[in-house]
Amino acid sequence: MPLGGRFALAELPYAIDALAPAMSAETLTFHHGKHLKTYVDNLNAAIASTPMEGMALEDVVMQSSGALLNNAGQVLNHNLFFSQLRSPRPDNPPTGRIAQLIDEQFGGFQDFQAQFDKAALTLFGSGWAWLSVSGCGTLAITQEPNASNPISRGLTPLLTADVWEHAYYIDHRNSRAEYLRALWTLIDWDVVNLRLD
Ligand SMILES: [Fe+2]
Known part of the structure; x- marks a missing residue:
């Protein structure tokens, strides 16, 4: 949800080194801290002063196109990606x-x-x-x-x-x-x- 009209970079629900060695702190520093941050910044720039400003992220993805859709989609995708991870377990079947x-x-x-x-x-x-x-x-x-x-x-x-x-x-x-x-x-x-x- 936008905070004060803007989307925020979702915090990782674990420490930056919690997924190592399967996913290193360096990967998370770049993937979350730089790539996702850029999508969030670009989304906020693209949505400013449009009728979609203030909408939920999923609604923006459903209703937008072009650069706005690309950046909103990447923010939604990455939020789902990072929030589905936790510390590695070699044997990790579904439950x-x-x-x-x-x-x-x-x-x-x-x-x-x-x-x-x-x-x-x-x-x-x-x-x-x-x-x-x-x-x-x-x-x-x-x-x-x-x-x-x-x-x-x-x-x-x-x-x-x-x-x-x-x-x-x-x-x-x-x-x-x-x-x-x-x-x-x-x-x-x-x-x-x-x-x-
Ligand atoms: Fe990514």
């Missing part, structure tokens, strides 16, 4: 209701992971892989280019992998696959379950 739905609809976590990784790995250029849920409870894995978010397709986003190179180049250089392996150890399934509710 609760999302585990049940994944088992029912994908035949198990490993099969789901393979499909999600394929979406993330085959996305050409910059963008996001998402797990979302439809209004009737059907899970969907989608590839979204650039700043897109599945809310534009009427889906509720649950989990995402940022596959812009800025998400992984410091820790994993050009290896998107290595980054994804590290990312799975960081997913906070409690947050995913809250989004499902």
